[in-house]
Amino acid sequence: xxxxxxxxxxxxxxxxxxxxxxxxxxxxxxxxxxxxxxxxxxxxxxxxxxxxxxxxxxxxxxxxxxxxxxxxxxxxxxxxxxxxxxxxxxxxxxxxxxxxxxxxxxxxxxxxxxxxxxxxxxxxxxxxxxxxxxxxxxxxxxxxxxxxxxxxxxxxxxxxxxxxxxx
Amino acid sequence: xxxxxxxxxxxxxxxxxxxxxxxxxxxxxxxxxxxxxxxxxxxxxxxxxxxxxxxxxxxxxxxxxxxxxxxxxxxxxxxxxxxxxxxxxxxxxxxxxxxxxxxxxxxxxxxxxxxxxxxxxxxxxxxxxxxxxxxxxxxxxxxxxxxxxxxxxxxxxxxxxxxxxxxxxxxxxxxxxxxxxxxxxxxxxxxxxxxxxxxxxxxxxxxxxxxxxxxxxxxxxxxxxxxxxxxxxxxxxxxxxxxxxxxxxxxxxxxxxxxxxxxxxxxxxxxxxxxxxxxxxxxxxxxxxxxxxxxxxxxxxxxxxxxxx
Numbered sequence: 001x002x003x004x005x006x007x008x009x010x011x012x013x014x015x016x017x018x019x020x021x022x023x024x025x026x027x028x029x030x031x032x033x034x035x036x037x038x039x040x041x042x043x044x045x046x047x048x049x050x051x052x053x054x055x056x057x058x059x060x061x062x063x064x065x066x067x068x069x070x071x072x073x074x075x076x077x078x079x080x081x082x083x084x085x086x087x088x089x090x091x092x093x094x095x096x097x098x099x100x101x102x103x104x105x106x107x108x109x110x111x112x113x114x115x116x117x118x119x120x121x122x123x124x125x126x127x128x129x130x131x132x133x134x135x136x137x138x139x140x141x142x143x144x145x146x147x148x149x150x151x152x153x154x155x156x157x158x159x160x161x162x163x164x165x166x167x
Numbered sequence: 168x169x170x171x172x173x174x175x176x177x178x179x180x181x182x183x184x185x186x187x188x189x190x191x192x193x194x195x196x197x198x199x200x201x202x203x204x205x206x207x208x209x210x211x212x213x214x215x216x217x218x219x220x221x222x223x224x225x226x227x228x229x230x231x232x233x234x235x236x237x238x239x240x241x242x243x244x245x246x247x248x249x250x251x252x253x254x255x256x257x258x259x260x261x262x263x264x265x266x267x268x269x270x271x272x273x274x275x276x277x278x279x280x281x282x283x284x285x286x287x288x289x290x291x292x293x294x295x296x297x298x299x300x301x302x303x304x305x306x307x308x309x310x311x312x313x314x315x316x317x318x319x320x321x322x323x324x325x326x327x328x329x330x331x332x333x334x335x336x337x338x339x340x341x342x343x344x345x346x347x348x349x350x351x352x353x354x355x356x357x358x359x360x361x362x363x364x365x366x367x368x369x370x371x372x373x374x375x376x377x378x379x380x381x382x383x384x385x386x387x388x389x390x391x392x393x394x395x396x397x398x399x400x401x402x403x404x405x406x407x408x409x410x411x412x413x414x415x416x417x418x419x420x421x422x423x424x425x426x427x428x429x430x431x432x433x434x435x436x437x438x439x440x441x442x443x444x445x446x447x448x449x450x451x452x453x454x455x456x457x458x459x460x461x462x463x464x465x466x467x468x469x470x471x472x473x474x475x476x
Contacts, residue, residue, distance in 0.1 A: 008237075038349070039351060039353050047389065047391075047392075048434070050434070051434050052433055053359075053435065054356065056434050057354060057356065061342050061352075061355060062339060065345070066334070066338040069341065079333060082331045085331075105395075106392075108391060
């Protein structure tokens, strides 16, 4: 009883929709504080000492915009699968970068939302991990209010196989 | 029922997919027992799980056959129009309705009750064969559809590269345009100060110079790194606040004094950039410490950790 109730919630398309809005707006918010000040963001990324010199500025200019576009597309439900995968990859990347720097004991701040920022730590790792769980839920169960999910055919047209017992 | 009504019904039955192959006497028998029914749009005629009590033939209008999946989402199975029949499945199998039916456009229906249907089957046993044939045809259509859907579902489960290209492409385009027009924009590929313009010295030489020639060691890393650890006696001069630090502590410095700059990472060559700036301010004896703090520490030379700012 409780198990089936939990299952219904976890696999719910409405939950996926709520999470979609949440994760999407989170990324929009995160991107908007970085987009206007690429130099500061580049500095924050440089502090992680993981991105090679020649890639730093391109990354600092491009990454916030990928956050912005995939966040927006996710909320709109446009190419939402590709967007949610990109967001998932970014979350994994952030977590790996933070973990490595925690291992090094680097005295740096996150650079996630603004240049002052919170120091990196387990809190940040956990936040990203939870967000990653949301992303997985969205990837598998998001069906509600989708404009174009992605893939080669439009899944809205796909009717679940009904076999002979259709009437 | 007037004679012309009977004619009409007979004609409609004779045109419908299931009844058209039935012999004339069966049709006659059916004609005398069907009821006509007009149903307004958005009406549910029956729901999945209801007992199957009658068969419907559509004369006019449209209906939608659908089912709800476990999560409550409605899945359309078919849209039926004039000439189509629905509801015979439950009558033949004796089980409950396997799907729900909703009227889309005002539907003129003919209803054949279960008793009458059973009686026709009993009185005209050949009718059963025709129904079986119809069932088989549907089964084959469904199988074909199943195949197509399986392929489509497989394709949809994959994400196409095209989508990634679009998302990343749109981001790139916006990023370039915005960076170009943003007053705070940054060069995408910054120029490194020329290598070779600034002499590079090893830790040993640097130590020598610090001890004997009164060389000044400058840490170019951001101050949080400096605070964590730096060469003993080094002055911190982060690039971000170069001008402030310069005016406060460097302006009166002898331009001939030996200066050793260190501090660079994979992401930023702070040391080279700082050395370059110092050269431009007129300092003549600027050099860069090879390997930076790491090489220095490895040699066991003096460092300060967690110094007070």
